[in-house]
Amino acid sequence: MERTLFEPEHELFRESYQKFLAQHVAPNHEKWEEQNIVDRDVWVEAGKQGFLGTAVPEEFGGGGVKDFRYNAIITEETTKGGFSGIGFTLHNDVVAPYLLELTNEEQKQRWLPGFASGELISAIAMTEPGTGSDLQGIKTKAVRDGDHWVLNGSKTFITNGINADIIIVVACTDPDKGAQGFSLLVVERDMPGFERGRNLDKIGMKAQDTAELSFTDVRVPAANLLGEEGMGFFYLMKNLPQERLSIAVVAAAAMESVLESTIQYCRDRKAFGKSIGSFQNTRFVLAELATETTAVRILVDKFIEQLNAEKLTVQEAAMAKWWTTEAQVKLIDRCLQLHGGYGYMKEYPVAKAYMDSRVQTIYGGTTEIMKEIIGRSLNL
Amino acid sequence: MERTLFEPEHELFRESYQKFLAQHVAPNHEKWEEQNIVDRDVWVEAGKQGFLGTAVPEEFGGGGVKDFRYNAIITEETTKGGFSGIGFTLHNDVVAPYLLELTNEEQKQRWLPGFASGELISAIAMTEPGTGSDLQGIKTKAVRDGDHWVLNGSKTFITNGINADIIIVVACTDPDKGAQGFSLLVVERDMPGFERGRNLDKIGMKAQDTAELSFTDVRVPAANLLGEEGMGFFYLMKNLPQERLSIAVVAAAAMESVLESTIQYCRDRKAFGKSIGSFQNTRFVLAELATETTAVRILVDKFIEQLNAEKLTVQEAAMAKWWTTEAQVKLIDRCLQLHGGYGYMKEYPVAKAYMDSRVQTIYGGTTEIMKEIIGRSLNL
Ligand SMILES: Cc1cc2nc3c(=O)[nH]c(=O)nc-3n(C[C@H](O)[C@H](O)[C@H](O)COP(=O)(O)OP(=O)(O)OC[C@H]3O[C@@H](n4cnc5c(N)ncnc54)[C@H](O)[C@@H]3O)c2cc1C
Ligand SMILES: Cc1cc2nc3c(=O)[nH]c(=O)nc-3n(C[C@H](O)[C@H](O)[C@H](O)COP(=O)(O)OP(=O)(O)OC[C@H]3O[C@@H](n4cnc5c(N)ncnc54)[C@H](O)[C@@H]3O)c2cc1C
Numbered sequence: 001m002e003r004t005l006f007e008p009e010h011e012l013f014r015e016s017y018q019k020f021l022a023q024h025v026a027p028n029h030e031k032w033e034e035q036n037i038v039d040r041d042v043w044v045e046a047g048k049q050g051f052l053g054t055a056v057p058e059e060f061g062g063g064g065v066k067d068f069r070y071n072a073i074i075t076e077e078t079t080k081g082g083f084s085g086i087g088f089t090l091h092n093d094v095v096a097p098y099l100l101e102l103t104n105e106e107q108k109q110r111w112l113p114g115f116a117s118g119e120l121i122s123a124i125a126m127t128e129p130g131t132g133s134d135l136q137g138i139k140t141k142a143v144r145d146g147d148h149w150v151l152n153g154s155k156t157f158i159t160n161g162i163n164a165d166i167i168i169v170v171a172c173t174d175p176d177k178g179a180q181g182f183s184l185l186v187v188e189r190d191m192p193g194f195e196r197g198r199n200l201d202k203i204g205m206k207a208q209d210t211a212e213l214s215f216t217d218v219r220v221p222a223a224n225l226l227g228e229e230g231m232g233f234f235y236l237m238k239n240l241p242q243e244r245l246s247i248a249v250v251a252a253a254a255m256e257s258v259l260e261s262t263i264q265y266c267r268d269r270k271a272f273g274k275s276i277g278s279f280q281n282t283r284f285v286l287a288e289l290a291t292e293t294t295a296v297r298i299l300v301d302k303f304i305e306q307l308n309a310e311k312l313t314v315q316e317a318a319m320a321k322w323w324t325t326e327a328q329v330k331l332i333d334r335c336l337q338l339h340g341g342y343g344y345m346k347e348y349p350v351a352k353a354y355m356d357s358r359v360q361t362i363y364g365g366t367t368e369i370m371k372e373i374i375g376r377s378l379n380l
Numbered sequence: 381m382e383r384t385l386f387e388p389e390h391e392l393f394r395e396s397y398q399k400f401l402a403q404h405v406a407p408n409h410e411k412w413e414e415q416n417i418v419d420r421d422v423w424v425e426a427g428k429q430g431f432l433g434t435a436v437p438e439e440f441g442g443g444g445v446k447d448f449r450y451n452a453i454i455t456e457e458t459t460k461g462g463f464s465g466i467g468f469t470l471h472n473d474v475v476a477p478y479l480l481e482l483t484n485e486e487q488k489q490r491w492l493p494g495f496a497s498g499e500l501i502s503a504i505a506m507t508e509p510g511t512g513s514d515l516q517g518i519k520t521k522a523v524r525d526g527d528h529w530v531l532n533g534s535k536t537f538i539t540n541g542i543n544a545d546i547i548i549v550v551a552c553t554d555p556d557k558g559a560q561g562f563s564l565l566v567v568e569r570d571m572p573g574f575e576r577g578r579n580l581d582k583i584g585m586k587a588q589d590t591a592e593l594s595f596t597d598v599r600v601p602a603a604n605l606l607g608e609e610g611m612g613f614f615y616l617m618k619n620l621p622q623e624r625l626s627i628a629v630v631a632a633a634a635m636e637s638v639l640e641s642t643i644q645y646c647r648d649r650k651a652f653g654k655s656i657g658s659f660q661n662t663r664f665v666l667a668e669l670a671t672e673t674t675a676v677r678i679l680v681d682k683f684i685e686q687l688n689a690e691k692l693t694v695q696e697a698a699m700a701k702w703w704t705t706e707a708q709v710k711l712i713d714r715c716l717q718l719h720g721g722y723g724y725m726k727e728y729p730v731a732k733a734y735m736d737s738r739v740q741t742i743y744g745g746t747t748e749i750m751k752e753i754i755g756r757s758l759n760l
Binding site: 127130131132133134137156157200201202203204270271272273279281329333336337340341343344345346347351354355358359361362363366367368371 | 536661
């Protein structure tokens with residue numbers, strides 16, 4: 001399908017990112033899968049080549065262009081290569097907006113250069129062992145003490161959790177104020193009382209460090225508050241749509257790439273003297289999946305345009321998140337089936353995609369929570 | 381649901397097998413998952429306690445009872461414990477009938493005592509790199525030379541492939557005779573020219589050795605032919621229904637056990653101040669899955685009765701195979717979703733079930749091949 005989203009400068013960017021992946025990621029990813037974490041130097045190399053903080057102003061070493069199409073290109077190519085350990089998408093799509101829009105000049109000076117150079121790897125910590133979907137139910141709290149916030153609590157499932165140098169932590173700063181009682185604090189590596197727990201053992205995304213974090217009387221300087229006290233929940237609600245669209249960008253790219261390799265497999269593999277693609281069932285299954293992939297692509301590209309024009313609604317982002325990821329999980333399952341026994345072998349890309357993708361309908365807000373958000377808007 | 385399939389003696393057998401699992405399997409299974417193979421001594425212990433070759437006559441050290449309900453109990457309990465590395469089901473349900481029904485007295489003397497004692501671990505090798513569904517397309521061939529068959533070819537995806545001491549190999553013995561050109565040869569450990577390839581790296585079933593095998597001018601004694609020359613395909617067709625029902629027994633047990641643990645999880649886990657089981661979506665999803673689990677259980681128990689009465693048709697076995705395994709894969713996927721982020725963590729049983737189960741719709745004949753078998757019988 002023809003895509004009209006990109007200009008020539010985007011395609012040049014795509015080519016250079018593909019080169020970067022081929023040179024610095026592809027040769028190492030298997031090793032990273034074994035060690036359950038990527039080496040930090042891939043971040044620094046990505047920073048040097050301009051793939052981190054494309055939206056960060058040039059004076060801080062960033063790309064200076066706020067255009068989500070660049071983010072999408074990074075996510076698409078990373079996904080197509082199966083490089084699920086690379087946490088750039090979280091850094092660029094999820095964390096960047098907080099550091100760009102909520103920071104004062106002093107904070108920008110402190111964090112943005114490292115953010116863009118790859119020396120400061122970022123994470124965002126909302127989820128806790130006891131609560132994920134119900135963000136307002138979090139127990140991590142911060143109490144003001146002079147020039148500091150004293151932070152206590154624990155977080156889990158935090159992407160980039162082991163490598164991260166700066167972590168945006170959602171904490172309750174006023175339990176009496178309900179949704180107005182949350183604030184965002186930036187916790188930095190080596191703050192006393194901040195500890196990392198296990199690097200969690202997941203079904204897939206083996207090279208991605210997803211970790212438990214704990215905070216015991218961590219004295220976070222007041223200067224590390226992002227935006228205003230009590231506005232944390234509001235900021236999250238504002239930024240979650242971009243995170244969700246970003247997950248839909250993964251879904252669309254994964255669908256395209258798994259569909260393509262499966263079609264090729266069905267052309268090549270023979271059974272009963274013909275290609276398995278010649279059986280009517282195969283053709284019908286692939287016809288359905290090709291149709292769904294096209295529909296997903298059109299929706300995602302349309303919503304990227306809307307996001308760029310600041311016109312993507314919370315409901316639309318929720319639609320993109322659940323619908324594309326459920327389609328992705330289904331497609332990969334059906335494509336695995338078409339591979340027969342080989343689909344169950346880890347060396348086949350479809351098997352890796354199967355394990356990597358299953359979390360897509362869960363993180364960034366589950367399918368069920370997305371349907372709640374959409375359902376609430378229908379005036380039922 | 382009440383099950384009427386079993387008599388008191390079966391329940392005693394179940395209890396003793398549960399004890400065996402708790403004592404000899406549970407403490408070791410994680411280690412076996414890491415080493416990608418079970419230790420041989422668990423086979424010997426199982427043999428000693430009477431869990432191998434229940435249908436083997438007592439004079440050869442077996443249980444002396446041909447009653448598939450005993451097989452089903454072993455499969456059910458193995459499945460419920462998540463002990464997917466244990467290859468007893470293949471040994472008892474798939475291989476045993478060949479060794480019992482096609483062997484002459486001399487062969488019985490040679491193989492059955494070890495088969496029942498756990499000293500001879502068995503496997504059956506049909507699939508080849510180039511062909512799985514299309515059994516008649518296999519290339520492995522055996523040429524008669526005096527008192528021997530000279531065997532050449534390669535097999536893949538062979539369950540128990542590394543541990544196996546005796547392997548029933550399907551080979552073409554007369555390429556001109558089509559379906560009448562296949563024979564079954566028993567290859568034994570240490571026959572010159574028989575080599576094992578890789579222990580394959582799978583999505584799940586990590587403790588199960590699934591291997592490539594190769595045969596280069598292996599001189600198999602004529603005394604190792606099973607049944608009659610040229611009847612191999614016919615024997616396979618006769619025995620595949622029991623193999624397929626056996627896979628459906630796994631499906632039913634996995635569904636029951638994952639459903640049960642998920643219901644418990646949904647009772648315990650809180651979000652938005654209530655249990656996640658209190659949300660209508662959760663209740664509807666689980667209501668549907670409970671209904672499907674009941675339907676699967678009823679069908680499987682009914683077909684076990686029919687198999688025992690030698691009344692299970694090829695079409696019915698095909699129905700059981702595809703329908704229960706597709707239901708299993710779907711149920712586990714839905715239950716994983718209800719676990720939120722925890723569903724993606726390997727330590728949760730639902731995550732392990734997710735990885736272990738995906739092959740169920742593929743091996744023993746794919747869903748598509750089962751539908752072909754059923755479809756062919758509909759006089760379309
Ligand atoms: C690999 C991975 C990476 C992650 N990365 C991050 C990260 O970087 N930062 C971060 O903060 N978090 C992260 N998460 C956490 C993720 O966002 C949460 O797991 C997710 O939001 C779900 O929360 P939960 O796991 O607590 O599930 P729960 O909230 O316990 O939900 C359990 C089930 O109940 C359902 N449910 C809940 N409420 C309702 C309702 N009202 N109606 C119907 N059904 C409902 C859910 O949909 C789900 O099926 C990550 C998770 C994973 C697995
Ligand atoms: C873990 C594991 C254990 C196994 N254990 C054993 C074992 O112990 N012994 C053994 O011999 N084999 C074993 N197998 C092999 C298994 O039985 C085969 O993988 C299976 O039969 C499918 O064959 P295939 O992989 O060659 O797929 P193919 O035959 O190449 O099929 C590829 C796809 O095409 C579809 N297809 C094929 N023909 C048709 C048709 N006519 N119409 C429509 N669709 C069609 C299939 O359904 C499938 O989706 C095992 C496999 C695995 C993964």
